[in-house]
Amino acid sequence: MRPRGSWLAPIVTLALVLGIWEAYVDLASISSLVLPAPHAVLAALYTDRATLWHDLKPTAAEILLGILLAGACALASAVLLHFSGLARRALYPPLVATQAIPIPILAPLLVTWLGFGLLPKLIVIGLVCFFPIVVTTMSGLAAVDPDLVKLMRTLGAGRAQTFWRVEFPSALPGVFAGAKLAAVLAVIAVVLAEQAGSSSGLGYLLTVTVANLEMAEAFATVLVLVAFAIMLFTLLGIAERRAMPWIHERGNTQAR
């Protein structure tokens, strides 16, 4: 059970931060070019709602497709790396290398090579999201109780049976932990990808508004991105509880 009033805590935190921000901007007469006041950001959110909605759609599509693609590849790779020591030795270092590539350098290159379309965005999101899911899934698979694997062998289970009946369900918390990390990182990745070259999307909008010194509008765009990230994270949390009711029932809070 969630403790009562669990929605109150984040709302109080948010109100406090916004209050201090608003008071600081008003009392210290900060220029709106340096830091727009929260009320100006909210006003921009309302005035620009049509533009924001219009640009959210391609960005959301890129994020969702990117995460799905990264997730599918990551699960397949994690299983391959888990089962094959050779694959682990051969592929793990290059995987770590992909994670160390500076995206602000790579994104414009991808645009040069592949153009303004969907593909370079998917590659950037894929690169960023792939790794956390691989790592957490692999540690989930490695953490399976070895006695359980022995038990399955004496019950006559082969490698595939043991994987589907024991190892995969045991690793699910890891899969979800990685997916939640990836969902939040994807929002950062999509902005970098769009800023490198695109003609629509919230990242593109951010480039335009910042260039025009429309700071309230830029902050409103960030607000939409943040809200989308929180929504994705929450949806994954709900899916997690649906997929693993046994963890929720036990009142185990470690998985959150």
Next chain:
Amino acid sequence: MISLEGVSHSFAVRRGGAPLKVLSEVSLQVAGAETVAMVGPSGCGKTTLLELICGLKQPDTGTIRCAPAALMPQRDLLLPWLSALDNASLALRVRGVGRQGARAATRPWFERFGLDGFERARPHELSGGMRQRVAFLRTLLSGRPVLALDEPFASLDAITRAEMQRWLAHALEEERRTVVLVTHDVEEAVLLADRVLVLSPRPGRLIADVEVALPRPRARTDAAVVALRASTLARLGVNA
């Protein structure tokens, strides 16, 4: 049913180190439908012996001939995402029986084992004794002729353990199987087994083979049980 000839086994403790010898020249025979208990001090290789019997390990030297054995591990190791019924029928599912068929075959056993009403409960909702019963049922339904029980009641409190020992004695009387029971509880061995094999400290060797020719059901307070427990403890070097 089970035959070990001069079986020795060693562990590699760490890379490059000298291997640790846990079993030395163990020879034993277990007949069909016989319950044999193995007692010995901690680290004498009891669990290794069970893993050898289950084919999970190969001996360094010696030969093992054994009918297929199913292991009931020390911890119940029930799968937290499956109901009690699905946990018990796991071996049937592994053998390719469909979900509904496996459940239907397992349900009557729940009644016999005093588990009826808990078919849909997840493991964390069951008491320790119930979890061990489900784990035992899972081992039994594997259909393997040999049951290898590794300290099945070690994690239970004293009252539940006594209750489970009575229950297991009864269950084995109804369902005769070849059972190898590893325990460090000499009383448990004398209560449940037809024969008690005593192992020496590491490296484990067989130092005694005690016939328990006592009628069942046995009570821990029976004079013969107490006497046999004392003499077996003496062989282990413990003054009762």
